[in-house]
Amino acid sequence: MACAQCSSIPLGLSGQFSARATIEAAEILSQDLVASGRWTPMNTPSGFTAAFSCSECGAHFHLVMPDPPAAGGLFRVSVTQQRIGELRARRQEL
Numbered sequence: 001m002a003c004a005q006c007s008s009i010p011l012g013l014s015g016q017f018s019a020r021a022t023i024e025a026a027e028i029l030s031q032d033l034v035a036s037g038r039w040t041p042m043n044t045p046s047g048f049t050a051a052f053s054c055s056e057c058g059a060h061f062h063l064v065m066p067d068p069p070a071a072g073g074l075f076r077v078s079v080t081q082q083r084i085g086e087l088r089a090r091r092q093e094l
């Protein structure tokens with residue numbers, strides 16, 4: 001379960017953004033959360049601009065820049081995707 005902070009990410013930032021102002025708002029929000037110690041930057045999987053994990057609830061987020069026609073967004077990573085990512089990272093270590 002995501003903490004109150006992670007659950008309150010504005011839906012407008014969660015996918016489908018292509019407007020410059022929205023991209024900047026998503027970047028500022030994630031930078032603020034890192035600066036306040038709530039989010040920790042993670043190794044960024046290829047194809048993503050930045051990745052973060054929440055120190056309170058452990059949720060992972062990916063910041064994706066728009067790549068027309070694909071929209072960008074600040075996406076919460078599902079638990080399943082998170083687990084797949086962990087297993088991939090472990091396999092690369094072997």
Ligand SMILES: [Zn+2]
Nearest residue numbers: 003006054057
């Ligand atoms: Zn959280």
